[in-house]
Amino acid sequence: xxxxxxxxxVDDEPFDPNAxxxxxxxxxxxxxxxxxxxxxxxxxxxxxxxxxxxxxxxxMLPFVGxxxxxxxxxxxxxxLYAPPQSIHYYHEGEFVGPFVYPTVSEANLKTFQWxxxxxxxxxxxxxxxxxxxxxxxxxxxxxxxxxFCAPEGATVFLxxxxxxxxxxxxxxxxGAQLSLTVGLIGISVSFFLGISLGSxxxxxxxxxxxxxxxxxxxxxxxxxLPLWLALSAAVPSNWGPVSVFFIISVILGILDWPGxxxxxxxxxxxxxxxxxxxxxxxxxxSSSRVIRKHxxxxxxxxxxxxxxxxxxxxxxxxxxxxxxxLGLRAPAVSWGVMLNDAQNLTSVEIYPxxxxxxxxxxIIVLAFNFLGDGLRDSLxxxxx
Amino acid sequence: MAILKYAIYxxxxxxxxxxxxxxxxxxxxxxxxxxxxxxxxxxxxxxGQTSGVAKVEFLRKEYALDRSLTAQYLxxxxxxPGPQGFSGLIQGNFGWSFEFxxxxxxxxxxxxxxxxxxxLAAVLFVYLVALPLxxxxxxxxxxxxxxxxxxxxxxxxxxxxxxxxxxxxxxxxKYFDLPIGGLMDPSFEGEPMSLDKVKSILVHLIVPTFVxxxxxxxxxxxxxxxxxxxxxxxxxxETAIAKGMSPPRMLAKYPLRMAFNxxxxxxxxxxxxxxxxxxxxxxxxxxxxxxPTLLTALKTQDQxxxxxxxxxxxxxxxxxxxxxxxxxxxxxxxxxxxxxxx
Numbered sequence: 001x002x003x004x005x006x007x008x009x010v011d012d013e014p015f016d017p018n019a020x021x022x023x024x025x026x027x028x029x030x031x032x033x034x035x036x037x038x039x040x041x042x043x044x045x046x047x048x049x050x051x052x053x054x055x056x057x058x059x060m061l062p063f064v065g066x067x068x069x070x071x072x073x074x075x076x077x078x079x080l081y082a083p084p085q086s087i088h089y090y091h092e093g094e095f096v097g098p099f100v101y102p103t104v105s106e107a108n109l110k111t112f113q114w115x116x117x118x119x120x121x122x123x124x125x126x127x128x129x130x131x132x133x134x135x136x137x138x139x140x141x142x143x144x145x146x147x148f149c150a151p152e153g154a155t156v157f158l159x160x161x162x163x164x165x166x167x168x169x170x171x172x173x174x175g176a177q178l179s180l181t182v183g184l185i186g187i188s189v190s191f192f193l194g195i196s197l198g199s200x201x202x203x204x205x206x207x208x209x210x211x212x213x214x215x216x217x218x219x220x221x222x223x224x225l226p227l228w229l230a231l232s233a234a235v236p237s238n239w240g241p242v243s244v245f246f247i248i249s250v251i252l253g254i255l256d257w258p259g260x261x262x263x264x265x266x267x268x269x270x271x272x273x274x275x276x277x278x279x280x281x282x283x284x285x286s287s288s289r290v291i292r293k294h295x296x297x298x299x300x301x302x303x304x305x306x307x308x309x310x311x312x313x314x315x316x317x318x319x320x321x322x323x324x325x326l327g328l329r330a331p332a333v334s335w336g337v338m339l340n341d342a343q344n345l346t347s348v349e350i351y352p353x354x355x356x357x358x359x360x361x362x363i364i365v366l367a368f369n370f371l372g373d374g375l376r377d378s379l380x381x382x383x384x
Numbered sequence: 385m386a387i388l389k390y391a392i393y394x395x396x397x398x399x400x401x402x403x404x405x406x407x408x409x410x411x412x413x414x415x416x417x418x419x420x421x422x423x424x425x426x427x428x429x430x431x432g433q434t435s436g437v438a439k440v441e442f443l444r445k446e447y448a449l450d451r452s453l454t455a456q457y458l459x460x461x462x463x464x465p466g467p468q469g470f471s472g473l474i475q476g477n478f479g480w481s482f483e484f485x486x487x488x489x490x491x492x493x494x495x496x497x498x499x500x501x502x503x504l505a506a507v508l509f510v511y512l513v514a515l516p517l518x519x520x521x522x523x524x525x526x527x528x529x530x531x532x533x534x535x536x537x538x539x540x541x542x543x544x545x546x547x548x549x550x551x552x553x554x555x556x557x558k559y560f561d562l563p564i565g566g567l568m569d570p571s572f573e574g575e576p577m578s579l580d581k582v583k584s585i586l587v588h589l590i591v592p593t594f595v596x597x598x599x600x601x602x603x604x605x606x607x608x609x610x611x612x613x614x615x616x617x618x619x620x621x622e623t624a625i626a627k628g629m630s631p632p633r634m635l636a637k638y639p640l641r642m643a644f645n646x647x648x649x650x651x652x653x654x655x656x657x658x659x660x661x662x663x664x665x666x667x668x669x670x671x672x673x674x675x676p677t678l679l680t681a682l683k684t685q686d687q688x689x690x691x692x693x694x695x696x697x698x699x700x701x702x703x704x705x706x707x708x709x710x711x712x713x714x715x716x717x718x719x720x721x722x723x724x725x726x
C-alpha cells in the first residue's frame with residue numbers, strides 16, 4: 001500500500017484485468033465429476049448407510065456357507081418346528097462365553113404338537129471354526145468348516161427350524177444368494193433391452209421409433225404380475241433349479257425394460273441434435289459408436305440410479321412368484337420359497353418364526369429405495 | 385366437442401392396443417409345449433385307457449386345437465369361423481374350460497364384478513388416503529408429521545403386498561374381529577342382492593382394499609407432496625400469504641389445484657401395479673375374484689380360461705387408464721391432446 005502525493009492510497013499488487021474471469025464462481029467444484037457426486041452422496045446419510053449395508057450383503061454372499069451353522073437342506077428330524085433359541089453368555093451368574101442350552105422335544109398328546117423344553121442345567125458352549133455339513137465355498141471349494149456350530153447333542157436354531165427341521169437362520173442366509181442375485185440378473189436384462197431399444201428409437205426416429213414406442217406403450221399398460229405368472233407357468237417342470245433360476249430372472253427383466261427405454265429415448269431425442277453429435281457423424285463415426293461413446297455416457301449415472309430403484313421390484317417379483325409356487329422350486333432356497341411355507345395361516349399362528357424371511361425382504365427393499373433416492377439426489381453436483 | 389373427439393380417439397387406441405395384447409397373450413398361453421387335451425391323451429395312453437382317447441380327440445377337433453396356431457388365434461378371437469362358426473371373444477363366446485369341464489363364462493361369472501369392485505375400492509382408498517396425507521406432509525414439511533408420513537410411505541412401498549395381506553389377515557381378525565377370507569359371508573353366496581349382502585361385502589372389503597391400496601397410496605402421497613412442495617416455493621404463494629389469506633384457504637385455492645393434475649394422471653400408471661396386486665392378494669386372502677382362477681388355469685394349462693382371464697385383466701387396466709386420461713382433460717381444460725403427429 002503506498003500513499004500518493006495527493007493523499008490517495010494505491011494497492012502495490014500488479015493489476016490483473018482477468019482476475020474477475022479467473023476466480024471460481026463455485027469453489028467447491030474443484031474435482032472430477034465422480035468425486036463431486038461422491039461428496040454430495042456422502043451427505044445423504046440414509047443413502048450412504050443403505051449403500052454400505054447392501055455392499056456388505058452382496059460381499060457376504062459367497063461366504064454364507066461359512067457363516068451359517070447348517071447347510072441349506074440339512075434336515076433335523078428330531079427338531080421339527082423348533083422355536084428360536086438364544087445364545088447365552090452367563091450361566092448362574094458366571095461367565096461361560098457363548099453357549100446354548102440343549103433342548104429336548106416332547107410330544108404333547110393334547111395338542112399333538114412337539115414341545116421343546118430347555119435343559120437349563122447344562123450349558124453347552126458353541127464350537128467355533130468347527131466341522132459340520134459340507135458346502136461349497138463361493139460355489140467352488142468344497143469344505144466343511146463353519147464359523148460356529150452347535151455342540152454335540154444340542155442344536156443352534158437362532159431363528160427356529162421349519163417343518164422339515166431345517167434351520168431358518170441358515171436358510172435365510174442361503175436364500176439371500178438367489179433372492180439378491182435375481183434382481184441383478186433381471187436388471188441386467190432390462191438394462192440391456194431398455195438401453196438398446198430406447199437408444200435405437202431415439203437416435204434413428206421414424207418408423208423404428210414408432211414401432212418401439214407402441215411396444216413400450218402396450219407393455220407399460222399391462223399389469224406385470226399376471227404376465228409374469230403366465231410366463232413362469234410356461235417354464236417346463238423338468239428343468240433343473242439353476243436353469244429355472246436364470247429363466248425366472250430373465251422373465252422378471254423382460255417386462256421391466258419399457259420404463260427405462262422411455263427415459264433413454266426422451267434423452268436421446270433432445271441430445272441427438274447437439275453439435276458434438278453432428279461433428280462425430282461428420283467425421284465418419286458409425287451410429288453405434290456415436291451412441292456408445294458420445295451419447296450414452298451423458299446420462300449413464302442417471303440410468304444407474306433408476307436401475308437401483310427398480311431392483312426392489314424384481315426382488316419382490318421373485319418373492320411373489322415363488323410364494324405362489326410358480327417361481328423357484330423346492331431344492332433351491334430363496335426367501336420366496338421359504339415364505340411358501342408361510343402361506344398357511346395356521347402354521348404362521350402356531351410357529352410365527354417361519355414368517356421371519358419377510359424381514360430381510362423388507363429391509364433389503366427399503367435399503368435399495370434409500371440408496372436409489374440418495375444416488376438420484378446427488379447425481380447432479382452442479383445444482384445447489 | 386373436443387372432449388368427445390378425444391374420448392373417441394382414446395377409445396380407438398384402446399381397442400387397437402387390446403388387439404395387440406390379445407396376440408401377446410395368446411402367444412404366452414401357447415408357450416408351454418402341448419395343450420391340455422394332448423397332455424390328457426398322453427396320460428390316457430400311458431394308463432392304457434384307449435377308449436377315452438377317441439373322446440378327447442373329438443374335443444381337440446371341436447375346439448380347433450388340431451389347426452395351426454394362427455388359425456387357432458383367429459378362431460379364438462372370432463375373426464374366422466371355427467368348427468362352430470364364428471364364435472370367439474368378439475361374439476361373446478369365451479371358450480371352454482377343460483379343467484372344470486364347463487364354459488369359461490360360467491366359471492368366471494360373478495368374479496368379474498367382484499374384481500372390478502375390489503379394484504375400484506382400492507383406487508378410492510388410494511385417493512382418500514393419499515390426498516390428505518400428501519397435503520399434510522407438504523404443508524408441514526420437515527416436521528415430525530412429514531417424517532412419519534414418509535416413514536409409513538416407505539414401509540408401505542417396501543412391504544410385499546401378500547405379506548401385508550397375511551399380517552392384516554391375522555391381526556385384523558384377532559383384534560378388530562374383521563372377517564377373514566372371501567368377499568362375503570358364505571351364506572350370501574349365490575343369493576340375490578340384498579341390504580345384508582351389501583353390508584357383508586363391505587365389511588369383507590376392508591382388509592383387501594387396505595392391502596391392495598397401501599403401496600399405491602404411498603407412491604401417490606410422495607408424488608403429491610413433491611408436486612405441492614414445488615408449487616409452494618413459487619411467488620404467487622408468497623403473494624397470497626402477503627395478502628393475508630389464511631394458510632389452509634390459500635393452500636386449497638391455489639397450489640393444490642396446480643398440483644392436482646399429476647395426481648389424476650398418475651392413476652393410469654398406478655393401475656397396472658394395483659391390478660397385479662389384487663391378483664396376488666386375492667390368492668392369499670381367498671377372495672372370489674379372478675386371481676385364484678388365473679392361478680389354477682395357468683398351473684393346469686387350461687388355455688381358454690387363462691387366456692380369457694388375462695384378457696379381462698388387460699381390458700380392466702386399459703379401460704381404467706382411458707378413463708383417467710379423459711378425466712384429466714375434463715379437469716384441466718388447458719390440456720390439449722392432439723392425435724400425435726408421426
